[in-house]
Amino acid sequence: MAAKDSNQGLNKYGNLDLDLFKKHEIESLIQEQNKRFQVICSSKNDAIITSDESKRILFWNKGAEYIFGFTSDEAIGQPITLIIPHELHHSHNEGMERMNQGKEPRVLGKVLELKAVKKGGEEFPIELTLGSWDNDGKRYYSGIIRDITEKKKAELIILNEKKKSEELLLNILPKQVAEELKSKGKATTKRYGNVSILFTDFKDFTVMASSISQIKLVKELNEIFSHFDDILESLQIEKIKTIGDAYFAACGLPEKNTDHAHRCIEAAKHMFRYLEVRNRKNKLQWKMRAGIHSGPVVAGVISKKKFAYDLFGDTVNIASRMESNGEVGKINISETTYELIREKYNCIPRGQIHAKGIGNLNMYFLE
Known part of the structure; x- marks a missing residue:
């Protein structure tokens, strides 16, 4: 019987030992969780703030002290609006009341980008993740907050660099073509049934180039062509490129319009007026011809490096011959262009003139 009682005692003590083991295991888990919580709470990267339904701060970790500048003694017991910009107080209070009433929360569990206020009154951007729980009939809220000032600075730098890249691309390609290239990685070659091509060139440019320094020559050309660029932009004409002292532009692409010939003529007239004023003020005289x-x-984009938007076809060659067979100070146009503008402009027929590589062409000077 004693042995039996002894075995029963062992079983009994064994069960007691198992209960103690479970208790110790639970206590160890709680201690581990507390340690993890303490590590998280001691981090300077994130502020952890707890408040109750009265909207007063109950918990304020080291990260909150570091980010906001308030010590825990200064913050605990204060309204949570201590760190919220004044203009957001009303919307914050409305949201808290809505959640206190048990209504569907709009922000819980979401990562929100907001503004917060430091002790010195400085506003700064934050990321907020908000959670809530109920205990003994009361509701509590806890927010994890990260200062994203540096992140926003980096995003702004990237945004500005992207903007510069896009502006540079638009200086090389028409807007529609640039957008297609960005979205698809390539630009479609397109045929346009009716556009107008404008060419300008300077007489005796080679002689002029040998009479002044190359630096001054480039400076002069840059000033003139920059002004030409402004003229084209105001008339929605597309600059194609410059070739030495020649300026090549087109109207009616990539956006089609019916008055492309009129716009090219107006552009050429503005160019002549600009040079006339410039020549009156400068010793260096620029004598220009224009052909349309x-x-x-x-039209298409050529190459995959140093993109070039270019035009191809007899129309381009004939426009170039209009310019080279023109005269200084005059706009020389083809018969095709003449038919498009004859109702609006007076022109002087020149008859058929031989164009190199093309043959005889009817040409007209614009009065």
Whole structure:
């Protein structure tokens, strides 16, 4: 019987030992969780703030002290609006009341980008993740807050660099073509049935270039062509490129319009007026010719490095011949262009003139 009682005692003590083991295991888990919580709470990267339904701060960790500048003694017991910009107080109070009433929360569990206020009154951007729980009939709220000032600075730098890249791309390509290139990685070659091409060139440019320094020559050309760029932009004409002292532009692409010939003529007239004023003020005299022809072209982006938007077809060659067969101070146009503008402008027929590589063409000077 004694042995039996002894075995029963062992079983009994064994069960007691198991209960104690479970208790110790639970206590260890609680201690581990507390340690983890303490580590998280001691982090300077994130502020952890707890408040109750009265909207007063109950818990304020080291991260909150570091980010906001208030010590825990200064913050605990204060309204949570201590760190909220004044203009957001009303919306914050409305949201808290809505959650206190048990209504569906709009922000719980979401990462929100907001503004907060430091002890010195400085506003700064934050990321907030908000959670809530109920205990003994009361509701509590806890927010994890991260200062994202540096992140926002980096985003702004990236945004500005992207903007510069896009502006640079738009200086090389028409807007529609640039957008297609960005979205698809390539630009479609397109045929346009009727556009107008404007070419300008300077007489005796080679002689002029040999009479002044190359630096001064480039400076002069840059000033003139920059002004030409402004003229084209005001008339929604597309600059294609410059070739030495030649200036090549087109109207009616990539956005089609019906008055492309009129716009090219107005652009050329503005260019002549600008040079006339410039020549009156400067010793260096720029003597320009202008030629315009209208017709079909093919347009596309050439190469995959140093993109170039270019036009191809007889229309381009004929427009170039209009310029080279013109005279200083005059706009020389083809018969095709003449038919498009004859109702609005007076022109002087020049008859058929031989164009190199093309043959005889009817040409007109704009009065």
